[in-house]
Amino acid sequence: xxxxxxxxxxxxxxxxxxxxxxxxxxxxxxxxxxxxxxxxxxxxxxxxxxxxxxxxxxxxxxxxxxxxxxxxxxxxxxxxxxxxxxxxxxxxxxxxxxxxxxxxxxxxxxxxxxxxxxxxxxxxxxxxxxxxxxxxxxxxxxxxxxxxxxxxxxxxxxxxxxxxxxxxxxxxxxxxxxxxxxxxxxxxxxx
Amino acid sequence: xxxxxxxxxxxxxxxxxxxxxxxxxxxxxxxxxxxxxxxxxxxxxxxxxxxxxxxxxxxxxxxxxxxxxxxxxxxxxxxxxxxxxxxxxxxxxxxxxxxxxxxxxxxxxxxxxxxxxxxxxxxxxxxxxxxxxxxxxxxxxxxxxxxxxxxxxxxxxxxxxxxxxxxxxxxxxxxxxxxxxxxxxxxxxxx
DNA sequence: TGAGGGATTGAACGTTCGTCCAGTTCTTCG
DNA sequence: CGAAGAACTGGACGAACGTTCAATCCCTCA
Numbered sequence: 001x002x003x004x005x006x007x008x009x010x011x012x013x014x015x016x017x018x019x020x021x022x023x024x025x026x027x028x029x030x031x032x033x034x035x036x037x038x039x040x041x042x043x044x045x046x047x048x049x050x051x052x053x054x055x056x057x058x059x060x061x062x063x064x065x066x067x068x069x070x071x072x073x074x075x076x077x078x079x080x081x082x083x084x085x086x087x088x089x090x091x092x093x094x095x096x097x098x099x100x101x102x103x104x105x106x107x108x109x110x111x112x113x114x115x116x117x118x119x120x121x122x123x124x125x126x127x128x129x130x131x132x133x134x135x136x137x138x139x140x141x142x143x144x145x146x147x148x149x150x151x152x153x154x155x156x157x158x159x160x161x162x163x164x165x166x167x168x169x170x171x172x173x174x175x176x177x178x179x180x181x182x183x184x185x186x187x188x189x190x191x
Numbered sequence: 192x193x194x195x196x197x198x199x200x201x202x203x204x205x206x207x208x209x210x211x212x213x214x215x216x217x218x219x220x221x222x223x224x225x226x227x228x229x230x231x232x233x234x235x236x237x238x239x240x241x242x243x244x245x246x247x248x249x250x251x252x253x254x255x256x257x258x259x260x261x262x263x264x265x266x267x268x269x270x271x272x273x274x275x276x277x278x279x280x281x282x283x284x285x286x287x288x289x290x291x292x293x294x295x296x297x298x299x300x301x302x303x304x305x306x307x308x309x310x311x312x313x314x315x316x317x318x319x320x321x322x323x324x325x326x327x328x329x330x331x332x333x334x335x336x337x338x339x340x341x342x343x344x345x346x347x348x349x350x351x352x353x354x355x356x357x358x359x360x361x362x363x364x365x366x367x368x369x370x371x372x373x374x375x376x377x378x379x380x381x382x
Numbered sequence: 383t384g385a386g387g388g389a390t391t392g393a394a395c396g397t398t399c400g401t402c403c404a405g406t407t408c409t410t411c412g
Numbered sequence: 413c414g415a416a417g418a419a420c421t422g423g424a425c426g427a428a429c430g431t432t433c434a435a436t437c438c439c440t441c442a
Contacts, residue, residue, distance in 0.1 A: 010419085026305030027219055032400060042421045044403085049419090053400065103304045109360065110301035113294045114217030126360060154357075154366040155373075161360075162353020166345075169300065169317060169352075175345040182346075201389085223430060233391045235433085240389090244430065 011049050013039040018060035023104035027111060030057065058117055061108060065125035071096070072132030080139040081188070087136050088183045091160050092176050102168035130157055137187050156183045202240050204230040209251035214295035218302060221248065249308055252299060256316035262287070263323030271330040272379070278327050279374045282351050283367050293359035321348055328378050347374045 017038035021030045032053060036043045050056035071090050074083050090096065112122035134153035138144060144152075163179040166172065208229035212221045223244060227234045241247035262281050265274050281287065303313035325344035329335060335343075354370040357363065 026301060027217065028305060031398080033398080043400095044421055044423095045419075047401065048421095106297075106301050106304055109356065110217055110297050112360065113297055114219060123361060151366070151369075154363060155369055158353040158357045158366060158370050159350055160353065161356045162349040162351065165300065165352045165356055166349045169303065170314060172345060175342070175349060178342075178346055179349050222428075224428080234430095235391055235393095236389075238431065239391095 010039070010041055010045065014041060014046055014049060014056070015060045015063055018057060019064060019104060022057075022060070022107045023100050026107055027057075027114075032056075054115070054117060057111070058121060061111070061118060061121050064104060064108060065121060068125065069128060069132065072129060072136060074136065074139075080136075084136045084140040084187055085184060087133070088156070088187060089180060091163065091183075092180050096164075097167055097171075097176070099168065102164050105164060106168060126157075130154060133157065141188065152186055155186050159183050159186070201230070201232055201236065205232060205237055205240060205247070206251045206254055209248060210255060210295060213248075213251070213298045214291045217298055218248075218305075223247075245306070245308060248302070249312060252302070252309060252312050255295060255299060256312060259316065260319060260323065263320060263327060265327065265330075271327075275327045275331040275378055276375060278324070279347070279378060280371060282354065282374075283371050287355075288358055288362075288367070290359065293355050296355060297359060317348075321345060324348065332379065343377055346377050350374050350377070 014035060017035045018030060020038055021034055032046050033043055035056070036046050039046075046056065050059060072087050075086050078086055095101070108118075108122060112119040130150070130153045133156060134146075134149040137152055138146065138149045141149070159179055159182055163176055166179075167176055205226060208226045209221060212225055212229055223237050224234055226247070227237050230237075237247065241250060263278050266277050269277055286292070299309075299313060303310040321341070321344045324347060325337075325340040328343055329337065329340045332340070350370055350373055354367055357370075358367055
């Protein structure tokens, strides 16, 4: 039969548990035992699949970062400019603007500061995100130089990060919307 | 003689230690023992001055937030518009753009997510910061309504938070500078 | 000078942590 | 079926944790 690999489901549930705990109580609430409990799995199994706590968390972070890249994934049904607008609007989509997701991002950044391994994971993910964004801009505005696209992508990244952070600290839908518009202006303005 | 109160110095050093540990290793590296060691003080004294770990950290957070308000403190030597520009430029001043300070801010936000007491401290500080910013804008642009000033202050807060976050994750002085300019545009534009 | 009280110490307690491991169950395949 | 190996369990270990507390230090003032 073509079922999923035997240990795969449990591994996924373990990573889910890490993410769940991380986003709700911060790194302090992520212990091997809490993860096992949350995943409905024995303590030993967590250590069986992941060598130690650091690599467990690293695996969870990598999975989260992977999902994040979906934001700048080009939508094939749209024109280049619409594709860009869709990507820029996506950061304010309900699925990303939840407390749970935003809090997770914050914990992720926080971890990147405290641990070198996590910092590397985060840095690489951010680089890929910006590259995806720059590519979208370049497709929508072919006349712009590669450097200018990278510059605009960096500026948008600043506003988006601020948008997420501010949404998390005290959700203000109006200012979120204005920030999305600001990102569009940065990406598409002519000069 | 007019020296400082006896226990005051040690209390300050204890809070310094919390901030130091927090910004360098995150909340995970803040233990009562580590704080005592860093402050050059016995373990018992930390618990003597602060009822428990939570109130110790809360005290440290309150002190940091207090310092943050200095950013929007009006500079009496300048005209209203210059005063505003000075405040907006201050977020990119060398004293605030250090890894240590930025990392501290991040940990602070992260703590606000995980603990309700810390969230309240953070929320109130942010409110006061925005109010200070709005007041600066209103002084520089008296023709603007109170609501419009608050709106602009909120938008600037978004960009500034993003600026700090991005500076921390991967310092890019050029995009930092562009973001400061963007904040000035938001604050001062006519329309 | 000496009594009183705040400041300070380090040992001790019980809990929880990450890690390890001997043992058991499950799955696969000759 | 039965051997083999992967998946999985839970108890045990030492270390580190937050908290408590009796004891000591140090300053002040009567």
